[in-house]
Amino acid sequence: MKEIKTRIEHLAKKHTHAMIELRRKLHQYPETALEEFQTQKTIAAKLKEAGCKVNTKIWKTAVVGLLEGKHKGKTVGIRSDMDALPVTEKTGYSFASRNPGKMHACGHDAHMAILWGAAMILNELKGELKGSVKFIYQPTEEMSPGGAKYLIEKGVLKNPKVDMVFGLHVDYRLPTGKFGLLDGPMMAQVADFDIQIIGKSGHAARPHETVDAVMVAANVVTALQNIASRQVDPMEPVVVTIGAIKGGTAPNIIADRVEMTGTARTLDAKMSRAIPRMIEKVIAGICKTFGARYDFDYRVGYPVLVNHKGINDIYRAAATELYGRRAVVEVEKLMGGEDFAYYGRQVPSALMWLGIRNPKIGADKPWHHPQFKVDEKAIPFGAALLAMAVWR
Numbered sequence: 001m002k003e004i005k006t007r008i009e010h011l012a013k014k015h016t017h018a019m020i021e022l023r024r025k026l027h028q029y030p031e032t033a034l035e036e037f038q039t040q041k042t043i044a045a046k047l048k049e050a051g052c053k054v055n056t057k058i059w060k061t062a063v064v065g066l067l068e069g070k071h072k073g074k075t076v077g078i079r080s081d082m083d084a085l086p087v088t089e090k091t092g093y094s095f096a097s098r099n100p101g102k103m104h105a106c107g108h109d110a111h112m113a114i115l116w117g118a119a120m121i122l123n124e125l126k127g128e129l130k131g132s133v134k135f136i137y138q139p140t141e142e143m144s145p146g147g148a149k150y151l152i153e154k155g156v157l158k159n160p161k162v163d164m165v166f167g168l169h170v171d172y173r174l175p176t177g178k179f180g181l182l183d184g185p186m187m188a189q190v191a192d193f194d195i196q197i198i199g200k201s202g203h204a205a206r207p208h209e210t211v212d213a214v215m216v217a218a219n220v221v222t223a224l225q226n227i228a229s230r231q232v233d234p235m236e237p238v239v240v241t242i243g244a245i246k247g248g249t250a251p252n253i254i255a256d257r258v259e260m261t262g263t264a265r266t267l268d269a270k271m272s273r274a275i276p277r278m279i280e281k282v283i284a285g286i287c288k289t290f291g292a293r294y295d296f297d298y299r300v301g302y303p304v305l306v307n308h309k310g311i312n313d314i315y316r317a318a319a320t321e322l323y324g325r326r327a328v329v330e331v332e333k334l335m336g337g338e339d340f341a342y343y344g345r346q347v348p349s350a351l352m353w354l355g356i357r358n359p360k361i362g363a364d365k366p367w368h369h370p371q372f373k374v375d376e377k378a379i380p381f382g383a384a385l386l387a388m389a390v391w392r
Contacts, residue, residue, distance in 0.1 A: 004125070004391060005321055011121040012384035018120075019383060020376050022046060023113035024095040030084030030102045030109070033140035033147075036061040039082050043112060043137050050119035051126065052135060059154045062147065063137040066160075067122055069129025076390050077134040077157065077165040077347075079148075079340060080115040081108045081141035090370040091362070105372040107170035107356070110379060112137065114168060114354075117383030122390060133390055134162055138339075144192065144301040146339030157346055164311055165343040166389055167351035168382055171331075172366055174355030176378045179319045179385065180331035181312050181352055187305035188237070188265035189272045190337030195220065195283060196295040197247075201256035210254040214247050216292045217258035221245070223282045224262075231278060232271070239265040239335050240279065265335045267304055305341035311350035318388035323381070329355075336367075354382045 022042075031039050040061045047054050052065030061082070089096050089103040097103045104110075119135050136156055140147040156162075174180050197220065199213035221242050228238045240262065247258030264275045276298040287294045319328050331353055343349040357364055358375035365371045 005388070007125065008121055008384050008387050008391070009322065011124055012117065012380040012387070015117050015120045015383070016380045019113045019117040019379050022116060023109050023374075023376065023379065026109040026112055027093070027104050028095050028098050030097050030099055030104045032086055032102055033083045033143035034060055036082045036139050039112075043082070043116070046116050047119060047135060050116060051123040052119060058156060059150050060147070061139040062151055064156060065119060065135040067119060067126060067133045067135070069131050070127050071130040073131030074163040075132045075134060075160045077136050077162040077343070078115055078118060078386055078390065079136040079138055079165055079167050079343065080111040082112060082137050082139045083108060083142050085142055085368060087368065087370050091373055103370065105369060106142065106367045107372070107374055108141070110170050110356070110374045110382075111168060114379055114382040114386065117379065118386035118390070121383060121387040125391070129391070132160055136165075141339055144190065144299075146302060146342070148339040148342040152342055152346060157343075162347055164308075164347055165349040166311065166315075166386060167340045167343070167349065168354055168386060169338070169351060170356045170374055170378070171353035172357050172364055172372070174329060174353055175357045176355050176375045177323065177327060177381060178329050178355035179315070179327055179352055180329045180355070181307070181315055181350070182331050182333065183307055183309040183312050185267045185304050185306050186333055186351065187338045187341065188239070188267050188335045189269070189304045190301040191264045191272070191275070191298060192301060193262055193264065193276070193279065193296065193298040195260040195262070197258045197260075197287065198293040198295070199254075199256045202254050204252040204254055207254060211256075211291045213255045213258040213292060216286060216290045217245065217247060217260060219286045219290070220283055221260070223286060224279065227275070227278050227282065236271060237267050237333065237335060238271060238275065239263070240275070265337065267333055269304060272300070272304070302337040302339045303341045303345065305338050305351060306344050307350040308344065308348035311348050314389050314392050315350060315352050315385070318385055318392055322384055322388055352385070354378055
């Protein structure tokens, strides 16, 4: 393995400039979910350059590249997301977004460049590669229900059959040169819901003749916080959040309707099934108390992301081989969601965090922030690690 380690390190260094150049090009022209048309063309051309057979017809704006090794063996998938966010960029980059109101504020531009870098490395090693690699460029990760579910339905894990999938995501919490891993559940199931409180309007001076939807909604918002604090084991991570509320027309008119929208997140499948019933029980009880009616719509999104220990062990071995044991960090669970979770429901899969934090250059802002930056020194680390993991 020592010879392969040296070659992978050399090839990652060799392709670093091109990876950064690709990342900056993608960053300048961000495209939001299912609008990644130019991104698709760019990636398809780059994958051909890396010796891949390219498929742009599988689903929407997705791109899949297949690199076939000289010898028979397993087929390994590596996934990158593609879509940008509806965020107005404030990084001050010379290569800042040229598409108004759109920005790669979650690092998907870096993911795409890193995946291509891994393809370039593995292409130069394919004469000794025992198996094949599918480079899965997936659109619409940021918008539920995501692209992973549909790509799987369209057969992305077939022909040839994919035995395992590696994922990578940049992480502003970890310093450049560090890799974050966690076995088992790592990211939450995400569900969104809408609540409509239906009361009875009237004059603000005669509240006894009305059913105040604003007052009922206020009680609902407050009571929902008791689910996590009083109805669930405190060792069980649960989030119930009302993110938006709208109701009323004037200060002297009691509102007859209030609309609310929120999100619920949990890391346990059993709890995920229980949460909508718990939310509706709260809403129904308060509405009955005050004589209001309600509508409740609950939409389950991404499932819990569960990392396969065997895949993480490959990551650990690869990172240790390349950069030493101290490069690997055991991370905590997150209540954010990721549609990479769908791959793990089909084949052994794991998502690894790639450290990009560097406060000296402002690379310390959270995901989705208008000043989110990536320390580009992390890009060759990511490409080398993916290539070594695939090789192993």
